[in-house]
Amino acid sequence: MNAPPPAPADRDVRAGPFRLVASGDGQLAAHGPLSFATARRAHQEGLASLASANGRELEIDCAGITSSDSAGLAVLLDWLAAVKRAGGKLRYRRLPSGLVALSRIGEVEELLEGGV
DSSP: OOOOOOOOTTOBTTTBOOEEEEEETTEEEEEEEESTTTHHHHHHHHHHHHTTOTTOEEEEEEEEEEEEOHHHHHHHHHHHHHHHHTTOEEEEESOOHHHHHHHHHTTOHHHHHHOO
């Protein structure tokens, strides 16, 4: 019996790929797993989506994140830094409890929940 092919490195087969979808003016919604398996692609996709910040206020609804880990937390923190460097503002809302717990352990909860 043949084994199934390995999953692509940017995809968590348990919950589908990560997506960042524009849902309105300055509004984005995160969907899918934000983990080691998806972090590289999610990071790149997010930077491309957020590149237009330039002084704008952006908000990402994180309720659609189906699973996360420390790599996902690192992605969210890097997006904050990138938007701040570009002179924009970014806030996350409806963060999953797992990401909030990781941010508390890493002592970055205030930054993650407060935005830049």
